[in-house]
Amino acid sequence: MIKENLAEVEEKICAACKRAGRDRSEVTLITVSKTNPVVRLKEAMDCGVSVFGENKVQEMLEKIEELPDSLEWHMIGHLQRNKVKYIMGKVALIHSVDSLRLAQEISKEAVKQGTEENILVEINVAEEESKFGITTEEAIQLVEEIAKLPAIHVKGLMTIAPFVDDPEENRQVFQSLKKLSVDIKQKNIDNVTMDVLSMGMTNDYEVAIEEGATMIRVGTGIFGRRSYNL
Numbered sequence: 001m002i003k004e005n006l007a008e009v010e011e012k013i014c015a016a017c018k019r020a021g022r023d024r025s026e027v028t029l030i031t032v033s034k035t036n037p038v039v040r041l042k043e044a045m046d047c048g049v050s051v052f053g054e055n056k057v058q059e060m061l062e063k064i065e066e067l068p069d070s071l072e073w074h075m076i077g078h079l080q081r082n083k084v085k086y087i088m089g090k091v092a093l094i095h096s097v098d099s100l101r102l103a104q105e106i107s108k109e110a111v112k113q114g115t116e117e118n119i120l121v122e123i124n125v126a127e128e129e130s131k132f133g134i135t136t137e138e139a140i141q142l143v144e145e146i147a148k149l150p151a152i153h154v155k156g157l158m159t160i161a162p163f164v165d166d167p168e169e170n171r172q173v174f175q176s177l178k179k180l181s182v183d184i185k186q187k188n189i190d191n192v193t194m195d196v197l198s199m200g201m202t203n204d205y206e207v208a209i210e211e212g213a214t215m216i217r218v219g220t221g222i223f224g225r226r227s228y229n230l
């Protein structure tokens with residue numbers, strides 16, 4: 001099942017890249033494995049998956065412990081400051097930095113543990129009350145503040161688009177995030193690059209790719225429906 005799902009996702013990624021005149025290599029597929037047991041991740045690994053996304057620190061650490069070091073882990077969920085110290089040096093990218101206080105904690109712990117952390121700033125483009133992330137207006141200032149901190153590097157932006165029936169409804173959200181990243185890039189802020197745009201999930205990753213996503217986060221489309229929703 002995972003194998004077939006992966007093949008289908010891969011096909012759709014390629015088609016979306018083609019429509020947008022982009023190269024397949026510009027888009028990284030993050031396989032979102034949250035709530036799935038290690039045995040399912042191993043199944044995915046057997047199909048060639050090596051990049052996983054998790055949204056809970058404890059669950060991610062348990063999986064990192066049990067699986068080979070060669071895997072790449074992405075923290076995509078809301079991160080509490082008191083959990084930051086546990087993931088330093090263990091993740092390729094933290095997608096969900098939504099406050100200066102969280103960035104300060106990451107910077108402090110990274111310095112303390114002698115590592116460097118790459119992060120994305122999470123933007124609540126649609127300004128949904130239920131979602132974490134800062135507004136578009138707040139973004140530039142926050143990026144400028146984070147840029148001054150040691151051992152933390154802003155690599156781009158992330159958003160979780162609204163849950164909609166028709167993915168076309170989210171096209172504007174993705175366009176807005178892309179535009180914001182271009183605006184920030186033009187500011188040439190030291191210690192900031194805008195190479196990563198993490199946007200698009202099972203429901204809407206094709207539209208996200210058409211609008212410039214460089215990382216898509218796909219869970220259900222690969223593992224099937226989760227037993228509970230997070």
Ligand SMILES: *Cc1c(COP(=O)(O)O)cnc(C)c1O
Binds near residue numbers: 034055218219220
């Ligand atoms: C769960 C989750 C995903 C994957 O969602 P699917 O709809 O299952 O593809 C992507 N991003 C974040 C932040 C998530 O929490």
